[in-house]
Amino acid sequence: MPCTVDINKSEHTVKLIIGGDVYATVKCRSMEHPGRIVGFDISHALIDEIDCMKKEKADAAWKKIVARMSSVRDDYPINTVDFTTTPEGFNWMYEFFVKQLREKPELKKFYSLVKASTLKNRKNLPDDYIPKLYATYPSNLVDAYVNGEFVNLTSGGVYTCYDRSLNNTDRSIKDSDHLHIGMDFNVGKMSAIVHVEDTVKDVNKANSAPLKITSAVDEFMGLLDTPAMIKAIETKYPNHRITIYPDASGQNRKSSNASETDISLQG
Known part of the structure; x- marks a missing residue:
């Protein structure tokens, strides 16, 4: 027996009618x-x-x-x-x-x-739909949006994109290196990552401009405050040219001297 519908937009309802009788009423709510x-x-x-x-x-x-x-x-x-x-x-x-x-x-x-994977619905999808998802999403989003898995989508965003074959480095610090140090201000949990830059030629493109490669080569973790971090860096790298890239929120924190911010201490 055919089913007809009666849509009431003002009441946000849909009545399913079979044989002249209301079989069910669907109530739509936000x-x-x-x-x-x-x-x-x-x-x-x-x-x-x-x-x-x-x-x-x-x-x-x-x-x-x-x-x-x-x-x-x-x-x-x-x-x-x-x-x-x-x-x-x-x-x-x-x-x-x-x-x-x-x-x-x-x-x-x-x-x-x-749990239902999008792959199980492949026959009802365009041929290029799933390949495009794989090409567009990082692995954690593929697990969530294609395979229907519960995965961490709010943290570890950098690590999930880390490829050991592409991103790993055995670069070590040289005496002539200019050190670029990114610093995170957390009183009691100071941390910093030491980077170096190299300029190399792109072997895949003739007459192309040189490539600049940045490598993370050292870290400082768990130091008490900014003065302690400064001392640790000066002790380990006393003869290097150093540029510090501070966390912007650092200007709002003070480590010890009330008249000096963390960023001014860095300077």
């Missing part, structure tokens, strides 16, 4: 304002892309939605909720369906997680 998810009862909910929301708002929306699940169905004794979403790191979906169920296994009778 999760942008969880406090507005009130005043109706349903027996099934389909929640889309909840992991794109901040955890606090996602959790507030979930609590409002589950409170609406009070409609009684004659054909099925249990009301249900489905989530469909791209995993966005260790966000709400991970907390709810992985961490929570690991810590409280008794909840597994209520909740379950199904």
